[in-house]
Amino acid sequence: MKLQLKQKSILPGFGLALGFTILYLSLLVLIPLSATFLKASALSWQQFWHIAASRRAVASYQLSYGASAIAAAINLFFGLIVAWVLVRYDFPGKRLFDSLVDLPFALPTAVAGIALTTIYAPNGWIGHWLAPLGISSAYSRLGVVIALTFTGLPFVVRTVQPVLEDLDKEMEEAAASLGANRWQTITKVLLPSVMPAAVTGFSMAFARAVGEYGSVVFISGNMPLKTEITPLLIITKLEQYDYAGATAIAVVMLISSFVLLLAINLLQAWSGGRLKRAHGSELPEIAEAGAAS
Amino acid sequence: MSIEAINITKKFGHFTALNNVDLEIPSGELVALLGPSGSGKTTLLRIIAGLEFPDSGTVRFDGNDISARTARERRVGFVFQHYALFRHMTVFENIAFGLRVRPRELRPQRAQIRAKVQELLKLIQLENLADRFPSQLSGGQRQRVALARALAVEPSVLLLDEPFGALDAKVRLELRRWLRQLHDEIHITSVFVTHDQEEALEVADRVVVMNEGKIEQVGSPDQVYNHPASPFVYNFLGNVNLFHGRVEEDKTYIHDAATGHVVYVRPHLLDIARLPNGGSHFRARIKHINAAGPLVKVEAIAEWGDPVRVELPQERFRSLQLMKNELVFIIPKDVKVFPARKEMARAK
Amino acid sequence: MASITFPTPGLPVSAHATHATTERRWVRWTLIAVAVTFLGVFLFLPLAVVFSSALEKGFATYLAALREPDAMAAVKLTLIAAGIAVPLNMFFGVAAAWAIGKFDFTGKSLLVTLIDLPFSVSPVVSGLIYVLIFGLQGLLGPWLAAHDIKIIFAVPGIVLATIFVTFPFVARELIPLVESQGTEEEEAALTLGASGFQTFWRVTLPNIKWGLLYGVILCNARAMGEFGAVSVVSGHIRGRTNTMPLHIEILYNEYQFAPAFAVASLLALLALATLLAKTVVEWKARQQSAEWEQIIGEAV
Numbered sequence: 010m011k012l013q014l015k016q017k018s019i020l021p022g023f024g025l026a027l028g029f030t031i032l033y034l035s036l037l038v039l040i041p042l043s044a045t046f047l048k049a050s051a052l053s054w055q056q057f058w059h060i061a062a063s064r065r066a067v068a069s070y071q072l073s074y075g076a077s078a079i080a081a082a083i084n085l086f087f088g089l090i091v092a093w094v095l096v097r098y099d100f101p102g103k104r105l106f107d108s109l110v111d112l113p114f115a116l117p118t119a120v121a122g123i124a125l126t127t128i129y130a131p132n133g134w135i136g137h138w139l140a141p142l143g144i145s146s147a148y149s150r151l152g153v154v155i156a157l158t159f160t161g162l163p164f165v166v167r168t169v170q171p172v173l174e175d176l177d178k179e180m181e182e183a184a185a186s187l188g189a190n191r192w193q194t195i196t197k198v199l200l201p202s203v204m205p206a207a208v209t210g211f212s213m214a215f216a217r218a219v220g221e222y223g224s225v226v227f228i229s230g231n232m233p234l235k236t237e238i239t240p241l242l243i244i245t246k247l248e249q250y251d252y253a254g255a256t257a258i259a260v261v262m263l264i265s266s267f268v269l270l271l272a273i274n275l276l277q278a279w280s281g282g283r284l285k286r287a288h289g290s291e292l293p294e295i296a297e298a299g300a301a302s
Numbered sequence: 303m304s305i306e307a308i309n310i311t312k313k314f315g316h317f318t319a320l321n322n323v324d325l326e327i328p329s330g331e332l333v334a335l336l337g338p339s340g341s342g343k344t345t346l347l348r349i350i351a352g353l354e355f356p357d358s359g360t361v362r363f364d365g366n367d368i369s370a371r372t373a374r375e376r377r378v379g380f381v382f383q384h385y386a387l388f389r390h391m392t393v394f395e396n397i398a399f400g401l402r403v404r405p406r407e408l409r410p411q412r413a414q415i416r417a418k419v420q421e422l423l424k425l426i427q428l429e430n431l432a433d434r435f436p437s438q439l440s441g442g443q444r445q446r447v448a449l450a451r452a453l454a455v456e457p458s459v460l461l462l463d464e465p466f467g468a469l470d471a472k473v474r475l476e477l478r479r480w481l482r483q484l485h486d487e488i489h490i491t492s493v494f495v496t497h498d499q500e501e502a503l504e505v506a507d508r509v510v511v512m513n514e515g516k517i518e519q520v521g522s523p524d525q526v527y528n529h530p531a532s533p534f535v536y537n538f539l540g541n542v543n544l545f546h547g548r549v550e551e552d553k554t555y556i557h558d559a560a561t562g563h564v565v566y567v568r569p570h571l572l573d574i575a576r577l578p579n580g581g582s583h584f585r586a587r588i589k590h591i592n593a594a595g596p597l598v599k600v601e602a603i604a605e606w607g608d609p610v611r612v613e614l615p616q617e618r619f620r621s622l623q624l625m626k627n628e629l630v631f632i633i634p635k636d637v638k639v640f641p642a643r644k645e646m647a648r649a650k
Numbered sequence: 651m652a653s654i655t656f657p658t659p660g661l662p663v664s665a666h667a668t669h670a671t672t673e674r675r676w677v678r679w680t681l682i683a684v685a686v687t688f689l690g691v692f693l694f695l696p697l698a699v700v701f702s703s704a705l706e707k708g709f710a711t712y713l714a715a716l717r718e719p720d721a722m723a724a725v726k727l728t729l730i731a732a733g734i735a736v737p738l739n740m741f742f743g744v745a746a747a748w749a750i751g752k753f754d755f756t757g758k759s760l761l762v763t764l765i766d767l768p769f770s771v772s773p774v775v776s777g778l779i780y781v782l783i784f785g786l787q788g789l790l791g792p793w794l795a796a797h798d799i800k801i802i803f804a805v806p807g808i809v810l811a812t813i814f815v816t817f818p819f820v821a822r823e824l825i826p827l828v829e830s831q832g833t834e835e836e837e838a839a840l841t842l843g844a845s846g847f848q849t850f851w852r853v854t855l856p857n858i859k860w861g862l863l864y865g866v867i868l869c870n871a872r873a874m875g876e877f878g879a880v881s882v883v884s885g886h887i888r889g890r891t892n893t894m895p896l897h898i899e900i901l902y903n904e905y906q907f908a909p910a911f912a913v914a915s916l917l918a919l920l921a922l923a924t925l926l927a928k929t930v931v932e933w934k935a936r937q938q939s940a941e942w943e944q945i946i947g948e949a950v
Contacts, residue, residue: 014754018752041782042767091689114868119877124699191672223895240878384834452842
């Protein structure tokens with residue numbers, strides 16, 4: 010299969026660069042992923058269903074997807090506030106906080122996992138306040154939600170920030186001149202403008218949380234049917250050499266990942282093109298003389 | 303070096319940019335490719351440079367078929383519309399680039415490169431800005447650096463894509479004159495693309511008027527302006543009045559109804575008088591007079607209702623003492639007649 | 651002549667005028683408080699607890715934990731895995747950005763989506779897919795066993811899993827950047843006689859250097875910190891197939907909290923360095939693009 014260039018280009022190296030790209034991609038990503046589906050196909054439908062829909066698996070889905078949704082929702086709410094505060098206001102230490110928002114991206118998940126567990130365990134910094142109130146923030150479902158909130162924190166903030174920065178102040182001034190009070194302006198004019206970005210951020214946080222392992226596995230307690238997340242279930246099956254079982258659950262996760270990826274791509278297309286970063290992609294197209302003259 | 307483009311056709315999808323175009327450019331001439339957007343002029347220039355490939359046709363330099371050669375092998379100097387300066391290199395490094403990337407055997411010594419760059423900096427009068435970056439230069443300065451960069455490799459052909467399009471009017475005029483002077487000194491075969499007819503007529507030895515992928519006329523500025531070969535050329539190069547008309551024997555008659563011919567008259571080739579002179583004339587009522595400027599612009603309505611634009615020299619206007627709403631006679635001094643086509647509707 | 655006074659800029663205007671386009675003061679400060687508390691609890695606290703727990707038993711214990719042979723082996727393995735994965739993925743990212751950013755071809759957006767795939771796959775699954783190929787019961791298992799080549803439960807497997815999870819980082823950074831820079835400078839270089847390689851090296855590369863650096867920094871942070879995928883392929887053999895995150899897990903599960911956090915503190919410092927480098931590079935890149943926009947803006 011040869012990929013055809015739309016117009017013959019005078020820049021060299023296309024064949025070489027594309028060939029290497031496709032080769033590398035196939036060897037490291039496409040072939041291994043296909044192998045998974047291949048292995049899963051060795052199972053009959055019945056076997057597959059038996060594993061993928063077992064009580065333990067279903068309980069893990071409920072926990073993984075449920076907690077991810079809750080965590081993503083928390084991040085949606087607080088993320089909007091954080092983005093607003095970082096873009097619109099000035100306060101001491103703002104730059105520090107702004108840089109720190111990316112910490113969950115930069116910090117290894119295992120480090121985050123043990124740190125969070127230490128904080129929320131019954132004798133931990135926050136845990137020891139909540140324990141007397143009967144709230145167990147570690148080794149419980151709440152713990153899972155807390156860990157996933159940490160993991161997804163930057164997503165909503167970072168997708169909403171550029172949109173807020175680009176908003177035209179004139180829109181707000183127009184609304185005010187037409188008689189809207191501040192609350193109305195925010196809810197009827199500003200919020201709808203950032204909604205697509207916020208929803209995209211929510212979906213990205215959700216997708217990341219579903220597959221998360223390292224941050225969660227320490228704080229969750231890992232009791233089957235109660236606090237066992239799906240990725241852990243896969244590992245447990247592997248340790249028992251139940252390759253078929255692990256593969257079946259993995260396939261379920263892969264399919265849901267792809268569906269989420271598709272949804273996110275569509276969302277991004279809806280909210281106006283790929284999200285722009287501060288460096289580079291905002292540049293206007295150089296008007297090429299090309300076909301026009 | 304002479305350039306020949308033979309039977310060039312180029313399509314982008316369904317859009318035909320060039321339709322069987324033939325062009326000959328003698329060695330040492332400064333030629334303008336003039337036309338509106340979409341006429342194909344930039345595409346033709348890029349094909350000559352080797353930056354695009356035609357669907358069919360050949361390009362020859364000095365009689366040799368170079369169609370198969372890449373842009374790199376053709377050794378043309380190309381100046382881009384937006385300069386395409388290497389933004390992370392200084393002015394000096396930009397100009398030296400072509401010399402530095404030569405293969406080892408052909409590469410000049412560092413001292414020689416330095417001397418050459420200095421020479422070019424002097425030519426473009428930017429000796430003090432050698433260490434600046436493109437972002438620190440004005441538009442006109444960037445354009446000159448782009449030109450120097452192209453000249454550094456001593457190309458046999460210089461191609462410029464709308465070189466002055468992005469500049470202020472005053473800078474444009476200066477650089478225009480400067481390009482003309484440069485060409486008079488170096489005599490390198492040069493082709494530049496422009497949509498500004500004034501620029502083409504002022505700078506070039508020869509003007510190639512293009513429209514919709516075809517060449518309408520090739521000639522000296524005088525030829526294309528005073529002896530246009532088609533309505534398009536007439537229209538594109540200067541202001542025009544259009545009338546319906548008819549040619550009988552040797553005389554041209556201007557009528558008020560469509561009769562199969564179109565008469566083109568330039569505003570400055572119409573005179574105004576209070577009495578007919580016995581020659582061709584028609585009546586008109588003056589609607590508006592604009593006396594600010596080297597020529598006085600008079601707008602009138604002809605007896606059959608069409609607007610007419612006349613340009614009079616200041617002294618003529620003063621001697622007539624024209625007033626608004628006066629009924630006068632308009633006397634054409636020179637007209638051009640073409641068969642009527644859809645040009646009529648478009649030109650208005 | 652009546653004297654006219656104008657409001658001096660900089661002095662506060664009446665309260666009614668301001669809250670047309672800003673919020674009342676108490677609203678503002680409440681929001682700031684909420685945001686700062688949220689960020690403080692979720693971001694500062696974990697960082698603080700890492701360092702305080704690491705130093706709980708004193709500085710001597712801290713250093714001893716780091717000098718422990720298994721810990722040092724873990725550090726070494728982490729560096730090896732990142733040292734192989736990051737350059738490979740960087741090379742790939744540049745090639746992909748050149749092919750996708752400078753040329754137009756059908757299937758381009760499909761290719762970009764495929765490159766993004768590893769991002770959407772759970773780390774555990776990322777490790778599993780290599781076990782399914784190279785593990786004992788995997789597709790190539792018997793063949794590898796016959797030739798006594800160990801990939802799973804050995805260093806090569808760890809390197810592979812690391813490459814997979816960090817696969818898109820550099821490419822994702824570079825592709826939009828290269829696309830937005832157009833091809834004019836490269837065309838100019840070619841007309842001046844530069845070869846393809848010279849054009850890439852002297853013209854393209856300097857223009858993308860900040861984006862490239864940014865991608866490499868992120869790629870490295872993830873490579874060194876990867877846990878889930880490496881956990882699946884490694885076999886957890888102390889001193890041999892443990893990276894730093896895995897070593898942390900082992901220590902923690904043995905209730906050796908201070909040593910666990912000691913090793914964790916190294917990674918936390920790396921994270922802070924990453925954040926710092928990220929901020930600097932972003933600032934530099936923004937500067938560069940602002941200059942470029944100025945050039946374009948004047949030309950249009």
